[in-house]
Amino acid sequence: MDTQQNTALRRALAEVPGPLPTSGVIHVVIPHTDRFTVVGNHLAQHPGLSCTAVGIAVRIQSLPQGVEVSIKALAARCREGEKRIAAGLRELEDFGYLQRVLERLPSGRVVTRTVFCNQPAALLHPRHPAAPRQPAAPAPLPSPEPAPTPPPEPEPAPAPAAEQPMPPEQPVPPDAPAPEAPAPLPVPPPLPLPQAEPVSLPFVPPPTAPKPPPRPLPRPSDPTPELDRAATAFLGDLHRHAPRFMLTEDDVRQLAPGVAAWLERAVHPDALRHALTDDPPVPLRRPALLLKHRLTELLPPPPPGARELAALAHRPRTTVTPFQTCDDCDRAFRSPTPGRCRDCRDRRSEPIRSAA
Known part of the structure; x- marks a missing residue:
C-alpha cells in the first residue's frame, strides 16, 4: 500500500495500440479539440537550436497576431531572464524563423517589426495559389419504384382492307429536293465555374535575399x-x-x-x-x-535661400479697408480714416428748410 497507483495512467497505457517498448518514451496521444498549435518537427527537433530557443519559438507561434514579443514582453511571460531570451531570439533569427525589420512610419518615427515564420525553408520556393475546388457532382436521386400498371385493354379488331379508305398518292416531281433533316437544337455553353480568389500572403523576403546598399552618410556642402x-x-x-x-x-x-x-x-x-x-x-x-x-x-531639407525669402517678402498683397465707427450714429463702415458714415455726411450736407 506504499506505492500510489495511478489508475488513469494505467488505463491510458492499456489503450496504447501495439506492444509497449521496453525502454524509451511511451506516447499517450489524446487528440486536441481546442487551444492547440501545430509545430513542425523541423523546429521541435532542430539540431542547431537550443531548447530555450525552441521553447521561445513555440511560445511566439502560439500567440495571436499583434501581441508584442519583445525581450521585455517575453520576460514578463516566461521564467527565463532577458539575457537567455535575447540569446534564443538571436538563434531563431540566425536560422530564419524570426526576422526583425526596421520600418519608417509616415510620422518619421522608425519602429521595429517582428515577423515569425513557422517554415522558413518554404519561403525559398515560389508559392502558387491553390487550384479552385471543383463543385461535387450531385448524387443521383433514387429512382421511384414503378407504379403497378393496369392490364392493357384489348385492341379492336382491324377493319377489312376493303372498308379502310386509302389516301390518294400524290405524284412527286423528279427534280424536287429531298426533304431536309431537322436541324439539331443549339447546346448552351456550360456555365463557368466560380474561381476561388488567390490567398493573399504577406511578402516576407527570404533570409538569403540580397539587401539594398545603405545610403551614404550626409556631408555638409561647405565644410568648415x-x-x-x-x-x-x-x-x-x-x-x-x-x-x-x-x-x-x-x-x-x-x-x-x-x-x-x-x-x-x-x-x-x-x-x-x-x-x-x-x-x-x-x-x-x-x-x-x-x-x-x-x-x-531623417535629414531635414535645406533652409530657403535669400532669393526665395525675398520673393516671399515682395509678393503682391491684397489691401483690406478696415472698419471704422461713425462719430454720430455709432454704425460700423469701411474707411481708411475715422469719421462719419455716408448717411451722416449726406444728412449734414442737406440745407435746413425753414418752417412755412
Missing part, C-alpha cells in the same frame, strides 16, 4: 573647421544627455560629417539631440549604427 568642431563637441557630449549613447573616438570621427550637415541646415542642437536619441530600440546593441541610420534617413 567651425562646423567640424561643433559636430565633434556635440557627439562627445551626447552621452551626458543619453547615457546609452556612449561613442568611441572612431565613431565620433565617422559621424561628425553627418552632424555637421544637420548643423549647416540651421538645426538647433537640442532638436538634433532629440531626433537622434528619442525612443531607441531595446536592447540598444550598436548606438553608432542607429545614429548613422537616423542621420541619413
Whole structure:
C-alpha cells in the first residue's frame, strides 16, 4: 500500500495500440479539440537550436497576431531572464524563423517589426495559389419504384382492307429536293465555374535575399573647421544627455560629417539631440549604427535661400479697408480714416428748410 497507483495512467497505457517498448518514451496521444498549435518537427527537433530557443519559438507561434514579443514582453511571460531570451531570439533569427525589420512610419518615427515564420525553408520556393475546388457532382436521386400498371385493354379488331379508305398518292416531281433533316437544337455553353480568389500572403523576403546598399552618410556642402568642431563637441557630449549613447573616438570621427550637415541646415542642437536619441530600440546593441541610420534617413531639407525669402517678402498683397465707427450714429463702415458714415455726411450736407 506504499506505492500510489495511478489508475488513469494505467488505463491510458492499456489503450496504447501495439506492444509497449521496453525502454524509451511511451506516447499517450489524446487528440486536441481546442487551444492547440501545430509545430513542425523541423523546429521541435532542430539540431542547431537550443531548447530555450525552441521553447521561445513555440511560445511566439502560439500567440495571436499583434501581441508584442519583445525581450521585455517575453520576460514578463516566461521564467527565463532577458539575457537567455535575447540569446534564443538571436538563434531563431540566425536560422530564419524570426526576422526583425526596421520600418519608417509616415510620422518619421522608425519602429521595429517582428515577423515569425513557422517554415522558413518554404519561403525559398515560389508559392502558387491553390487550384479552385471543383463543385461535387450531385448524387443521383433514387429512382421511384414503378407504379403497378393496369392490364392493357384489348385492341379492336382491324377493319377489312376493303372498308379502310386509302389516301390518294400524290405524284412527286423528279427534280424536287429531298426533304431536309431537322436541324439539331443549339447546346448552351456550360456555365463557368466560380474561381476561388488567390490567398493573399504577406511578402516576407527570404533570409538569403540580397539587401539594398545603405545610403551614404550626409556631408555638409561647405565644410568648415567651425562646423567640424561643433559636430565633434556635440557627439562627445551626447552621452551626458543619453547615457546609452556612449561613442568611441572612431565613431565620433565617422559621424561628425553627418552632424555637421544637420548643423549647416540651421538645426538647433537640442532638436538634433532629440531626433537622434528619442525612443531607441531595446536592447540598444550598436548606438553608432542607429545614429548613422537616423542621420541619413531623417535629414531635414535645406533652409530657403535669400532669393526665395525675398520673393516671399515682395509678393503682391491684397489691401483690406478696415472698419471704422461713425462719430454720430455709432454704425460700423469701411474707411481708411475715422469719421462719419455716408448717411451722416449726406444728412449734414442737406440745407435746413425753414418752417412755412
